[in-house]
Amino acid sequence: MGGVLTIGVDVGGTKTAAGVVDEGGRVLETRGLPTPSRDTAGTEAAIVALVSDLRERYVVEAVGIGAAGYIDAARSTVLFAPNLAWRDEPLQQAVEAGVGIPVVVENDANAAAWGEYRFGAGVGFDEQLMVTVGTGIGGGIVYGGALVRGGFGIAGEFGHVRVVPNGHVCGCGNHGCWEQYASGSALVRYVREVAATHSPQAAEILDVAGGDPEAISGLMITAAAEAGDRLCVEAFNEIGRWLGEGIADLASFFDPALVVVGGGVSEAGDLLLDPTREAFRRQLTGRGHRPELEIKRAALGNKAGMTGAADLARHR
Ligand SMILES: [Zn+2]
Structure with missing residues (x-):
């Protein structure tokens, strides 16, 4: 076999x-x-x-x-x-x-x-994008049933599109890249910043992290959000909003039939994808007058x- x-x-x-x-x-x-x-x-x-x-x-x-x-x-x-x-x-x-x-x-x-195109969530969609949400954001483009690599092999680096002029510094050396707002790093930054103010909102997650804001991890935030912690749910809403708005921009560029969202943060499922889909629909130009692409969670995991x-x- x-x-x-x-x-x-x-x-x-x-x-x-x-x-x-x-x-x-x-x-x-x-x-x-x-x-x-x-x-x-x-x-x-x-x-x-x-x-x-x-x-x-x-x-x-x-x-x-x-x-x-x-x-x-x-x-x-x-x-x-x-x-x-x-x-x-x-x-x-x-x-x-x-x-x-x-x-x-x-x-x-x-x-x-x-x-994902060959064996996972993307089977049957010959025009699709993948957005991987982990520490940063990666991207992949499958069009006409083939991987699109671009003129020099480096197409699809969606994570380094600038979304905020003079925004957060990025590992690539620029400022305001999408991955600084819609990734696992952004999720952790959001919760750590609130925790560092010792807001009562952050009491529970701080407790999980042993009282140290810098010890708060993405996995802790996901577990807390799944249990209904309001601050951690809000953190997912925040990065989901950035993610959905970015996907609406990608739809303007590429008009894909499907966007597959993968990477470690996507394992949070609807905690991430509900606010993503909502923000996407709000932001999409010409909504109601165009066929709407599907946003699916990756099927093959890591x-x-x-x-x-x-x-x-x-x-x-
Ligand atoms: Zn960057």
């Missing part, structure tokens, strides 16, 4: 995960290691170790790597990664030398978009990037 197997690798800012994936997008086994984000050789060694481990049990034809960074059009070099140490890093060459089978490199959100990267390696 399954035919040709490939390995998909998802290189995140803190964790690198690799999985064996079959032709139907099923993940047969996964392995993970921490990402040594300041050490490029160490990150490459972690990828090679994960692939070698999996190949002891599976016959694998190729490796696809989804990496959080700008990847060149040849799908080989990481040009720039805001949250990792890679600068003009020949990642494909380095990993191929270590594993001895073909390797392709793709932007992590592109890989996730492809995974395996979207791995699954997509493995499929891109299969069809390299």
Whole structure:
């Protein structure tokens, strides 16, 4: 069963995960290691170790790597990664030398978009966008049933569209990027800022964090919001509003039939997506006089990037 197997690798800012994936997008086994984000050789060694481990049990034809960074059009070099140490890093060459089978490199959100299009929430929609909401915001564009990479391989970096002139400073070096307002970082910032004022609103979440505003995490906020904590629900409403308004802007650019929302923060489900859909409808130009796109939650969870990267390696 399954035919040709490939390995998909998802290189995140803190964790690198690799999985064996079959032709139907099923993940047969996964392995993970921490990402040594300041050490490029160490990150490459972690990828090679994960692939070698999996190949002891599976016959694998190729490796696809989804990496959080700008990847060149040849799908080989990481040009720039805001949250990792890679600068003009020949990642494909380095990993191929270590594993001895073909390797392709793709932007992590592109890989996730492809995974959702082929096997997840996006099946059947040939014109769709993916927005991954995690620490930052990633984007992927599937049009005409193909991944759109742009002229230089770096299309779809929606997270770095400026939404607030002179706004919050961003990891990319600019100010006011969308990901500073509609991401997991924004969610945490919102609650920490209120908690730092020792407002009674923040009493419960502060308690969970042991009294230290800086110890409040995204997972704590999600759990509290699910239990009905008003401040934490309000934080989701706030980032959902930014997310929905941004998606309305994307609809003006791209007119997609579907936007898939993935990434770690999307696991909060309707806590995030209800305010997102509401803000989208309010902001959409010409609403009521145009077909409305669907906003769906990703179906593959944290395996979207791995699954997509493995499929891109299969069809390299
Ligand atoms: Zn930015």
